[in-house]
Amino acid sequence: MKGANLKEYYRYKILSLLLGKYEASRSFQTGTPGKQRPQFAMARSPLAEDYFDEMDHRKREAIHAALDELASAGVVEVTWPRFQEGRRVEKVYLNFAAIPRAYELAGMEPLEQRMERMRHMLAPLSNHPWEWVRRWWVEVDGALAARRTAGLDLDDGEGYENLVRVLLALPGLEDSVPERIFSQRVLGDSKAFEQGVKKRLLSLLKSHGPEEYETDAEYLDSVGLTDNPKMVLAAGPFIFRAGSAVFDAGGLPGGLGLAVQTVRAMEITAVSAPWVLLVENLTSYHQVVQRFSLPGDEEGEGGGVQAAGLPAVMAVYTGGFPHRGVQLFLRRLQEYRENLAATARPPVYHWGDMDYGGIRIYEYIRRNFIPDLQPYLMDVDTYSRYLHAGIPFGDEYAARLRRLLDDDVYCTWRPLIQEMLKHRRWVEQEGITDFENPPAF
DNA sequence: AGATTATCCTTCTACGTTGT
DNA sequence: ACAACGTAGAAGGATAATCT
Numbered sequence: 001m002k003g004a005n006l007k008e009y010y011r012y013k014i015l016s017l018l019l020g021k022y023e024a025s026r027s028f029q030t031g032t033p034g035k036q037r038p039q040f041a042m043a044r045s046p047l048a049e050d051y052f053d054e055m056d057h058r059k060r061e062a063i064h065a066a067l068d069e070l071a072s073a074g075v076v077e078v079t080w081p082r083f084q085e086g087r088r089v090e091k092v093y094l095n096f097a098a099i100p101r102a103y104e105l106a107g108m109e110p111l112e113q114r115m116e117r118m119r120h121m122l123a124p125l126s127n128h129p130w131e132w133v134r135r136w137w138v139e140v141d142g143a144l145a146a147r148r149t150a151g152l153d154l155d156d157g158e159g160y161e162n163l164v165r166v167l168l169a170l171p172g173l174e175d176s177v178p179e180r181i182f183s184q185r186v187l188g189d190s191k192a193f194e195q196g197v198k199k200r201l202l203s204l205l206k207s208h209g210p211e212e213y214e215t216d217a218e219y220l221d222s223v224g225l226t227d228n229p230k231m232v233l234a235a236g237p238f239i240f241r242a243g244s245a246v247f248d249a250g251g252l253p254g255g256l257g258l259a260v261q262t263v264r265a266m267e268i269t270a271v272s273a274p275w276v277l278l279v280e281n282l283t284s285y286h287q288v289v290q291r292f293s294l295p296g297d298e299e300g301e302g303g304g305v306q307a308a309g310l311p312a313v314m315a316v317y318t319g320g321f322p323h324r325g326v327q328l329f330l331r332r333l334q335e336y337r338e339n340l341a342a343t344a345r346p347p348v349y350h351w352g353d354m355d356y357g358g359i360r361i362y363e364y365i366r367r368n369f370i371p372d373l374q375p376y377l378m379d380v381d382t383y384s385r386y387l388h389a390g391i392p393f394g395d396e397y398a399a400r401l402r403r404l405l406d407d408d409v410y411c412t413w414r415p416l417i418q419e420m421l422k423h424r425r426w427v428e429q430e431g432i433t434d435f436e437n438p439p440a441f
Numbered sequence: 442a443g444a445t446t447a448t449c450c451t452t453c454t455a456c457g458t459t460g461t
Numbered sequence: 462a463c464a465a466c467g468t469a470g471a472a473g474g475a476t477a478a479t480c481t
Contacts, residue, residue: 021451039451203460 173224280352390425
């Protein structure tokens with residue numbers, strides 16, 4: 001590096017160091033210069049190593065040259081230890097009046113301008129149809145107006161531009177759309193969503209979203225995005241109509257998978273099973289289908305429980321928090337039930353893990369789809385019988401569980417939650433095998 | 442006017458939280 | 462589980478205020 005270049009290099013280093021301190025200082029926050037100027041002591045600055053390099057004096061000379069120039073332009077003030085004038089720099093101060101000039105010389109964009117640009121970029125969200133997006137916008141816009149960064153990466157303008165586009169496009173989605181297709185449609189690039197927006201959208205959903213979920217996929221599904229279209233799995237004797245065609249699922253020993261479009265178009269016309277069971281986990285769903293929905297099946301499974309004679313059940317796989325397709329199916333089911341007299345409705349039970357997520361999934365379905373939902377094998381008695389197979393959990397998990405105790409929505413779960421807190425274990429649905437007995441109706 | 446005290450501000454350090 | 466980041470509190474310095 002030649003002398004002049006070295007000087008410019010240090011000029012930038014010095015100015016960006018001082019401006020960085022300025023941007024973090026109260027003087028910037030309040031917008032009015034405080035009593036103390038941004039400053040650094042040379043000996044303990046990032047420049048110290050170069051400044052005190054005994055092997056290469058050109059570095060110190062270049063730093064002095066840069067400081068001389070800045071000082072005579074009135075941008076900075078340099079102090080020297082007594083009797084060392086011009087020999088060893090003590091401290092460097094940035095003059096408030098020269099801050100615009102300092103930005104110019106450093107080739108940096110003033111933080112205030114970058115913040116204003118960001119506000120302008122996010123402004124379209126101010127009248128977003130979703131309340132939680134507006135709430136986030138109010139927070140962020142307020143922070144920027146108050147000259148605080150609020151966790152935004154001000155250097156990633158493009159990223160936030162795409163985030164805004166995505167947020168504006170999401171409310172228009174009908175069914176779940178595959179990420180890549182959505183990305184292509186909204187951002188013009190099938191990878192752009194995954195690379196630049198997904199992470200921010202997820203953290204936004206987790207911090208401000210209307211509902212807490214277990215997995216990223218569930219969060220994305222809640223706004224209409226999936227990695228791949230998902231089927232709705234259901235089994236047992238029920239009849240539905242799609243267009244003019246009528247289907248009887250009872251004739252299919254393993255049940256069926258319904259595409260979201262089918263669910264949208266269908267109407268459930270009859271449920272001949274005496275009860276309906278929603279199942280959280282896939283393994284358990286398959287077991288339920290095998291044991292309940294094949295009355296008279298002689299094969300069994302390798303000496304397993306004799307299945308013959310069990311009353312049939314209509315089973316629906318929810319897969320954790322139900323995705324949009326399942327939600328639509330549950331609405332169809334509820335539409336059918338509401339057309340019947342209250343006493344004629346087949347009762348709907350839900351069976352999931354006895355853990356934080358399982359309890360919340362149950363209440364989520366009850367709140368949003370099936371008001372008279374009942375739990376199946378999710379109670380203190382079953383918990384105690386399977387405690388030996390329970391999985392231990394830690395303090396943080398216990399704290400989350402304890403929060404449910406304070407929430408009235410979960411009041412019926414208090415005995416179970418208290419039992420779980422006492423033993424510090426949760427019980428997996430898959431471990432429970434004695435589910436042959438349907439509840440007494 | 443000089444010195445001492447008070448106050449304000451930056452910087453350092455530790456802690457908690459969040460993301461990988 | 463670990464690292465990185467951000468925040469909050471403590472300490473050190475500098476300026477301002479007050480007293481003698």
